[in-house]
Amino acid sequence: MQSAAVPPERRIDPERRIDELLLEGWDRHPEHAALVSGDTVVTTGELRDRVLLAAAVLRARGVGPGDLVAIYHERSVAFVVALLGAVFAGAAHAAFDVREPLPRTLAALEDCAPRAVLAGAAFRSRFTEVPDVLVLTDEEYAGDGFGEHGPERDPLPVAGTADDPAVVLYTSGSTGRPKASLISHRALVSRLRALQGSHRMDERDRMIHHTACTFDMYLSEVYWPLLAGAAVVLAEPGRQRDADHLAELIRDRGVTTFYCVVSLLELFLLARDPAERYDGLRQVLTGGEPLPPELVKRFHARSTATLTNLYGPSECTIHCTAWVCPRDPDLDTVLIGTAVAxxxxxxxxxxxxxxxxxxxxxxxxxxxxxxxxxxxxxxxxxxxxxxxxxxxxxxxxxxxxxxxxxxxxxxxxxxxxxxxxVKIRGVRLELGEIEATALRCPGVLRAAVVAHGSGSAKRLAAYVVPGDDGATEDLPAAVRETLRTWLPHSMVPATVEVLDDLPLTANGKLDRLLLAEWAAKRSAEAPGPHPANGAAGGAAADPEALVSRVWCEVLGVAEVGPDEDFFDLGGDSFKVVAVVEALRERLDADIPLAALLTEPTLAEFTAELRRILDGPTPTRPWIPSACLGPVVKMAPRARRDFGDRTRAG
The missing domain is CATH 2.30.38.10 (Luciferase; Domain 3)
Incomplete structure (x- = not known):
């Protein structure tokens, strides 16, 4: 009872390992909710047992201090168990997004040489040709065939120090090769203590885990609530930028703490009814890109929660400065704040x-x-x-x-x-890596990538120079195909243009400013969305024609085939909002954002739209047309033959 009176942030000692601190909290209150996934609630006691079993299975297979374990799961309870099981076995974990191109993931695995890969059963076949690595699915590390006589579940963390590695996090690299930050227990625990000291949580709180595991903020969404005695609410896989889904979780699961990058915060406010309030939230944290003062004011107008702007590269573990945004109607500058503890x-x-x-x-x-x-x-x-x-x-x-x-x-x-x-929707990118990847495409002699625009409208544009035998007509499509093969969606430029040569400054250097000016001009000339007013006439009778027309308007393409993927054509979360709102207005029907996020080809989305139109029509949220923002013209799509779709995360 006496320890319960000690403020949680004081118990979080950076001289101790994260596994030791978690186990201590779980043993104190095994009945508290730890994970909420759909209708499933996992208590801290149940989580402890599953994590200790996973750790014991790993140790029985030879995994221990100094090793690295790769995690390859959809967002799920099994994902959290895998992360923690690796750490409790004494290893560090490196989590990989199952939606990123498989060649990129396999290249990272070759680089980090994990002792084991913990994967969802559906993904095991992706690693059949990876040599000398143990692959265990969640069914196997949840039991490993040992039955009741399984490996000893030692309740004590393995021997080690706070300076041992706990996390390996890959980010874009300027040389074309991703780099991985090696984060220690001390660094992770120190940052969690800082968060708990400034934004305290306890067993009454719940925090959403929706951030992709390639962005270091996911560490706070998983480890911080569990360390503080709060519960982690898991967003469904693939719906981390679905404002309707996130709003439902906040409302129905009693979420009090929410982190999102600035562009997602903007999307969240844009995609929901302007009259909807979020006073159940106590605290919202944002960052990853510049935070506009106008967005702060719009958020404060719809919630009593505090809004904190965080800053920090992954090399400094989650964040290193913080600034609580004042409720100031005359706010003209948003700061990144002062140093955290x-x-x-x-x-x-x-x-x-x-x-x-x-x-x-x-x-x-x-x-x-x-x-x-x-x-x-x-x-x-x-x-x-x-x-x-x-x-x-x-x-x-x-x-x-x-x-x-x-x-x-x-x-x-x-x-x-x-x-x-640069940062695009909160994701840190090295333009050099994109350029180096473009040079992999046959027929490309030189390549340059620039960013243009600001905020949610920031986009990438690529310029390539063909070799002597390069076919210029098909080169943009081939370059985009190469980039999609090796890079996540966020790193694929919106446009690819062929030039006879790259422009140079008077000093003989690449004139990136001129390229950015060209890209911005082309973006401004691209067609915008059709005014979302009036009925669609006979559109309801031919929804595929209407959907095709709206996609062309929003994406700035000439035509769309039935199997074309919205995200392959250059779509992102903001363009999802533009498409859905245009269709809502023209069809006078409620169309959830998730319909396009989960059914992204023209044929799939049209079929889903028909099902929606045949059903009841609830009250439709409203989004002002003026808020739909600029549209960037996209290069034609090339077909792909590999892996899963890659979408903005």
Whole structure:
């Protein structure tokens, strides 16, 4: 009873391992809800038993400290058990998105050389040709055929220290090769303590886990609630950007804490009825990209919850600064805030000298949340994780590449990048990796990729120069096919254009500013959505023709075939909203966003639309046409022969 009076953030000691801290909390209250997935509720006691069994199975197969375990599951209870089972076995885990192109995942597995892969049964066949790796499905690591005489489930965490690796997280790499941050128990626990200290949760709270496992914020959605005694509410696989589904979870599952990247927050407010409020939420955290003041005001108008802007690269584990957005009707700038607990920040000029307050400089980050470095990349680790004895005699600093300036109160303002890294809907991308992948396409001699636009309208554009024997007519489609094969959807440019040569500046360097201007101009010239007013005449009798016409308008393409995939044509979550709202207005029917998210080909979506039109028509949410935003013209689609669809996450 005495320990229950100790504030949770004080019990979260960065000198202790995450598995030790979790087990201590589970033993204290085994009856509390830990995971909520649909109608299934898993208590902390049940979760403890499943995790300990998974860890015991792994240890019986030789997995232990110093090893890496790859996790390849849809978002599910089994995914959480796999993550924790790996850590309780003493290993670090690296989670991979099952919707990303399989060649990219297999290349990462070759790079990190896992001792084992824990996968959903439906995905086992994807690893049949991976040599020297143990593949276990959830049925196997949930029992492994041992029956009642299974391996000993040691209730004590394995021997180790807080500096042992706990997580490996892959991000885009500037050289064309993804890089993996190696995150220790100390770094993870330190960041969870910071979150708990500023945004406390307890057994009365629930937090949605919807973020893709390729983005480090998923760590907070899983580990933070479990450490705080709260419950994790699991979003359905593939519906992490479905505003209707997320709103339903918030309302029906009693969610109090919600994290989403800025573009998803904007989509969430756009896609729901403007009169709908979210006062059941206590706290919302956002980040990943610049947060517009106008979006802060719109959120505050619809919820009493606090809104906190978080900032931090994955090399610093989840976040390193935070700023609670004030309820100020005259707010004109959103800051990224001050350092969180156990964090050191320096703003330095090009010579490594601290800049005066108010002056721009590159942000260097230190403290307990720093990653151990990059897996198998000592040169890159030495380049980005530096030692500056005059500033930090006893520690390292991470060169973020971000330009910031400090206000008099210490709060930081984000100003941009010093390199070619960009963020698209919260996902950090290296343009160099996209360019290197485009060069894999036969017939491409040179390639350049630029970003244009801002906020949710930010897009990528690719320019390629053909070789002497390159067929220019089919080259854009071939390049997009190559990019889709190797890269996740978020890294595939919206447009691919063939040039005789790439433009150069007076100094002989690639003129990226000019390319970005060209891309922005082409985007502005693209056709926009048809005004969403008036009835569709006989459209209800021929919904496929109507759907095809709306897709062409929103996506900026000339025609769509019955088997064309909306997301392959350049669709994203914002264009889903544009399509659904246009159809709602023209058909005067309620069409859920999930209909297009789950049935993304023209034929599939049309069939689903017919089923909806044949059923009852509930009250339809309204989205103002003026909010549908700009539309970017997409290059023609090429067919694919591999794997699952890749969609914006």
């Amino acid at each position: 156990d964090t050191v920040l320096w703003i330095l000029d090009g010579a490594g000298v601290p800049v005066p307050d108010g002056e721009p400089g590159e942000l260097y980050i230190g403290g307990a949340g720093l990653a151990l470095g990059y897996l198998n990349r000592p040169e890159l680790t030495a380049e980005r994780f530096v030692t500056l004895p005059d500033l930090e005699p006893n520690g390292r600093l991470y060169r973020s590449g971000d330009l910031v300036s400090a206000r008099p109160d210490g709060a930081l303002e984000f100003l941009g990048r010093v390199d070619r890294q």
